[in-house]
Amino acid sequence: MTKVFSDKVDIALTVNGEPVEGRVPAGQHLVDFLRQTLGLTGAHASCEHGVCGACTLRVDGQAVRGCLMLAAQADGAEVWTVEGLTEQGSSRDLQQAFVARNALQCGFCTPGMIVAVEDLLARGGVPSRAEIREHLSGNYCRCTGYEAIVDAVEGVAQARAGKGAA
Amino acid sequence: MSIAFGNPDRPNSYIGKTVPRPNAEKLVQGRGRYVDDITLPRMVHVAFVRAPLAHARIIGIDAEAARAVKGVLRVFTGADLAEVCTPWVGVLAHLKGLKSPPQHALAVDRACWVGEPVVAVVATTRAAAEEAATLVEVDYDPLPAVTDTMTALDADTPVIHPDLGDNLAFRRLHEEGDVDAALANAHKVVSARFRTARHTGVTLEPRSILVDWNPAEGQMTAYHATQAPHMMQTVLATHLGIPESRVRVICGDVGGSYGIKVHVYPDEVATAAISRVMARPVKFVADRLESFTSDIHARDHEIEARIAVAEDGKILAIDVDDWTGIGPYSVYPRTSAIEGNQVVNLCGGPYDFANYRAQTTVVFQNKAPTCQYRAVGHPIAVAITEGLVDMAAAAIGMDPVEIRRRNMYADDAYPVTSPAKMRFEGLSHHASMNKLMEMIDYDALRADQEEARKQGKHRGIGIASFIELTNPSPFMYGIGGARISAQDGCTVRMDPDGSVVALSGVTEQGQGTEAMLSQVVAEGVGVTPDKVRIITGDTQVTPYGGGTWASRGAGIGGEAALQAARALRGSILEVAASMLQADAAKLDIRAGQVVDADSGEERMPLEELGRIVYFRGDTLPKDLPRELVQTRHFITMDYPFAFTNGVQASYLEVDTDTGVVTLLKHWCVEDCGRVINPQLVDEQIRGGIVQGLGGALYEEIHYDEDGQLLNGSMADYLVPMAGEMPDMQIGHVETPTGESELGAKGAGEAGTAGAPAAVMNAINDALRPLGAQVTEMPFTPERILRALGKIDD
Numbered sequence: 030m031t032k033v034f035s036d037k038v039d040i041a042l043t044v045n046g047e048p049v050e051g052r053v054p055a056g057q058h059l060v061d062f063l064r065q066t067l068g069l070t071g072a073h074a075s076c077e078h079g080v081c082g083a084c085t086l087r088v089d090g091q092a093v094r095g096c097l098m099l100a101a102q103a104d105g106a107e108v109w110t111v112e113g114l115t116e117q118g119s120s121r122d123l124q125q126a127f128v129a130r131n132a133l134q135c136g137f138c139t140p141g142m143i144v145a146v147e148d149l150l151a152r153g154g155v156p157s158r159a160e161i162r163e164h165l166s167g168n169y170c171r172c173t174g175y176e177a178i179v180d181a182v183e184g185v186a187q188a189r190a191g192k193g194a195a
Numbered sequence: 196m197s198i199a200f201g202n203p204d205r206p207n208s209y210i211g212k213t214v215p216r217p218n219a220e221k222l223v224q225g226r227g228r229y230v231d232d233i234t235l236p237r238m239v240h241v242a243f244v245r246a247p248l249a250h251a252r253i254i255g256i257d258a259e260a261a262r263a264v265k266g267v268l269r270v271f272t273g274a275d276l277a278e279v280c281t282p283w284v285g286v287l288a289h290l291k292g293l294k295s296p297p298q299h300a301l302a303v304d305r306a307c308w309v310g311e312p313v314v315a316v317v318a319t320t321r322a323a324a325e326e327a328a329t330l331v332e333v334d335y336d337p338l339p340a341v342t343d344t345m346t347a348l349d350a351d352t353p354v355i356h357p358d359l360g361d362n363l364a365f366r367r368l369h370e371e372g373d374v375d376a377a378l379a380n381a382h383k384v385v386s387a388r389f390r391t392a393r394h395t396g397v398t399l400e401p402r403s404i405l406v407d408w409n410p411a412e413g414q415m416t417a418y419h420a421t422q423a424p425h426m427m428q429t430v431l432a433t434h435l436g437i438p439e440s441r442v443r444v445i446c447g448d449v450g451g452s453y454g455i456k457v458h459v460y461p462d463e464v465a466t467a468a469i470s471r472v473m474a475r476p477v478k479f480v481a482d483r484l485e486s487f488t489s490d491i492h493a494r495d496h497e498i499e500a501r502i503a504v505a506e507d508g509k510i511l512a513i514d515v516d517d518w519t520g521i522g523p524y525s526v527y528p529r530t531s532a533i534e535g536n537q538v539v540n541l542c543g544g545p546y547d548f549a550n551y552r553a554q555t556t557v558v559f560q561n562k563a564p565t566c567q568y569r570a571v572g573h574p575i576a577v578a579i580t581e582g583l584v585d586m587a588a589a590a591i592g593m594d595p596v597e598i599r600r601r602n603m604y605a606d607d608a609y610p611v612t613s614p615a616k617m618r619f620e621g622l623s624h625h626a627s628m629n630k631l632m633e634m635i636d637y638d639a640l641r642a643d644q645e646e647a648r649k650q651g652k653h654r655g656i657g658i659a660s661f662i663e664l665t666n667p668s669p670f671m672y673g674i675g676g677a678r679i680s681a682q683d684g685c686t687v688r689m690d691p692d693g694s695v696v697a698l699s700g701v702t703e704q705g706q707g708t709e710a711m712l713s714q715v716v717a718e719g720v721g722v723t724p725d726k727v728r729i730i731t732g733d734t735q736v737t738p739y740g741g742g743t744w745a746s747r748g749a750g751i752g753g754e755a756a757l758q759a760a761r762a763l764r765g766s767i768l769e770v771a772a773s774m775l776q777a778d779a780a781k782l783d784i785r786a787g788q789v790v791d792a793d794s795g796e797e798r799m800p801l802e803e804l805g806r807i808v809y810f811r812g813d814t815l816p817k818d819l820p821r822e823l824v825q826t827r828h829f830i831t832m833d834y835p836f837a838f839t840n841g842v843q844a845s846y847l848e849v850d851t852d853t854g855v856v857t858l859l860k861h862w863c864v865e866d867c868g869r870v871i872n873p874q875l876v877d878e879q880i881r882g883g884i885v886q887g888l889g890g891a892l893y894e895e896i897h898y899d900e901d902g903q904l905l906n907g908s909m910a911d912y913l914v915p916m917a918g919e920m921p922d923m924q925i926g927h928v929e930t931p932t933g934e935s936e937l938g939a940k941g942a943g944e945a946g947t948a949g950a951p952a953a954v955m956n957a958i959n960d961a962l963r964p965l966g967a968q969v970t971e972m973p974f975t976p977e978r979i980l981r982a983l984g985k986i987d988d
Contacts, residue, residue, distance in 0.1 A: 075401065
């Protein structure tokens with residue numbers, strides 16, 4: 030590396046509500062920074078080219094592939110992972126529905142699935158089964174065949190809508 | 196005292212009920228512990244340089260530039276690792292004639308498929324190891340590649356392994372009755388050529404292993420995403436020259452297996468060998484391209500088949516000629532001949548007929564090795580059989596359900612031996628078909644199809660009956676010489692607080708093993724499932740067992756757990772009878788309380804019994820046994836395999852302009868014997884169906900004629916996603932096996948076995964009025980348009 034181009038980048042961001050600083054390799058992906066440096070192993074690296082959704086994170090309110098975003102790009106960002114959503118309790122009903130409906134088997138896709146579902150449910154209303162399926166078409170699950178996931182999401186959407194109306 | 200399964204109101208009635216999975220909560224919280232989540236002190240990472248050519252001699256390796264990369268510690272060649280790791284040969288004695296050459300952890304002087312590991316680079320970070328791997332220069336001398344299955348044995352095709360004489364790995368011909376006479380005299384003979392594409396498992400968690408050789412302890416610990424920890428213990432010990440007792444394999448959470456993670460992979464053995472040399476923890480996690488080029492592939496079959504039927508639809512003969520290409524090596528230790536062998540064993544499975552001939556020809560080629568993948572051979576055999584039966588029905592103008600009813604074994608015919616010499620203890624083809632007809636409302640569905648046709652929509656109904664091989668005995672691998680346990684064991688103990696711990700040799704891959712074991716043990720002992728902790732996947736801790744494959748976890752591991760739990764119950768009651776001055780036979784354990792069996796009156800909580808046994812044993816009679824730990828093992832003895840049966844139906848629509856197939860709905864009736872947990876069984880079947888639907892419509896590994904993999908990414912190898920998949924209705928008939936008290940057979944592969952055939956038959960049902968037919972999977976828009984004559988270039 031020349032003096033002009035450093036291969037390390039200083040970043041400061043918020044992860045799960047906590048301030049984090051780091052000096053990261055310029056080519057490091059955000060999911061690897063979270064997993065390897067911060068020990069947040071909930072998001073999983075799988076296809077590593079943005080197809081499977083196992084590394085889905087919430088960055089500045091958007092569902093983002095942790096394998097397509099560099100850690101350096103997250104400077105100043107607000108990042109949430111499944112660990113943070115769990116501690117915060119905001120996805121408790123969804124997580125409980127996944128367990129009750131057995132909407133997971135090996136569980137490798139589940140943290141990314143939870144973040145992706147929250148992205149859909151944040152839009153409000155009760156999506157149809159077709160809309161749920163369409164929204165989750167970027168999240169690969171080899172175990173369940175998807176139906177149990179759709180059931181769980183549908184149930185939570187109805188329950189949340191019911192609460193909002195009451 | 197046996198369990199009154201027929202009485203749902205019996206005490207502790209957890210077997211047969213949906214109870215939650217104890218290990219699901221941690222997974223939804225992101226607190227799973229997969230191999231890549233584990234970091235050990237002084238851990239290093241290995242990345243592999245893989246062969247870019249399908250067949251080439253290795254002339255030289257220059258790793259100087261790689262060694263100069265910051266963080267790189269060592270570079271290993273095949274010759275380096277051959278000094279510490281012996282090669283293996285993937286053959287089994289009972290597969291007569293099967294041959295395969297020795298295979299090394301890293302290719303030594305010749306690479307035989309694109310993706311074969313050639314050089315290993317070890318560095319302090321994965322990134323450094325990967326970067327350095329790209330700088331290793333391997334000088335190759337290209338050799339001719341063999342890629343076509345059907346010409347692999349031709350005289351002018353090069354022989355991949357000259358020492359073996361030819362490219363034939365295995366051939367088996369099975370003949371029963373007089374097939375030629377039946378074909379000659381039949382009312383109708385229908386022939387077809389089927390093809391199933393080369394698939395791979397696409398586990399979301401790539402293959403992963405972290406091996407820690409500690410020379411101070413003289414022990415190797417392998418954290419491994421595997422289905423068979425004890426098998427891997429033997430393999431690592433054998434080939435690295437370590438006593439078996441000094442190898443510990445730990446299998447924590449596994450991110451999907453489906454058969455992919457039950458085999459011996461050279462890069463994983465290389466990782467262990469490198470740890471042995473470097474005496475520090477070494478981690479290997481495959482990336483996605485490595486998964487596509489080096490995970491086992493499967494189902495690459497080409498088949499010519501014929502069926503002969505009488506005027507009344509009775510099947511007179513089935514004749515199958517099956518060919519498959521398995522790559523350059525038979526995979527160790529289960530071998531790559533099993534899939535073809537299964538095709539021979541399973542074709543015609545549901546049907547009572549006399550004349551059967553099937554031959555499988557298994558050839559070497561320069562592609563990734565194939566081996567056992569979920570529903571081994573079943574999707575192929577079911578597609579052949581059910582495809583032929585539907586074509587025969589059409590040829591004689593009979594309804595596809597009716598022709599099946601006329602040929603399926605009667606439900607009271609058992610035990611029977613099939614023309615393939617498979618022994619069936621008890622199946623329920625007719626009851627299952629009847630149940631399916633109710634579920635799908637067959638007449639209404641036909642009416643809907645008719646109505647749709649009037650509107651120019653081409654809908655089809657496809658039916659596929661099937662059998663599934665589960666609960667394998669040593670006849671599957673053990674008799675061939677493989678150290679793969681068909682037996683499994685469980686240790687159940689009661690701790691002082693009255694809670695129960697069960698240690699089992701079967702493993703959890705997400706299918707719900709731990710929930711199944713918790714409810715079996717809970718019922719067997721007499722506690723609630725939440726009082727049972729399950730421990731699996733540690734060869735140093737659990738009883739010796741086979742692990743998870745061939746749908747054996749519930750049937751074999753579950754029965755061992757039940758027997759161990761019942762034995763512990765007996766031990767507890769013996770102590771309780773002494774403490775309470777009562778007759779043990781008149782006591783029971785219910786929800787963690789010792790009770791009077793007749794009245795249900797509570798006599799003593801288990802924690803009180805635990806307090807006395809563990810801390811005040813002095814108050815018990817000196818000669819009173821008080822072993823609150825019991826171990827039992829179980830192995831099937833009466834039948835080589837416990838066959839299950841079922842039938843699936845697919846309803847779909849074919850767009851004849853675009854060739855696109857839209858799945859409308861899918862049904863499955865399955866008889867897996869005693870259902871232990873209805874929800875888990877249904878979800879196994881749903882997941883299996885979707886894996887089968889992937890094979891039917893999307894999944895196909897493509898190689899070019901030089902053996903280059905053309906679609907090694909998840910963007911190019913299409914798998915089922917949520918948007919295209921249908922809702923699935925699952926029903927059950929229960930015919931418990933008499934081999935065990937539990938009566939459970941396997942349910943893990945039924946969905947995958949039958950779904951492709953159901954879809955094929957549904958598409959052909961839709962296309963039949965247009966005179967088109969497809970038999971080559973996957974049924975892509977292109978293939979459907981070609982069948983319709985809309986593409987002909």
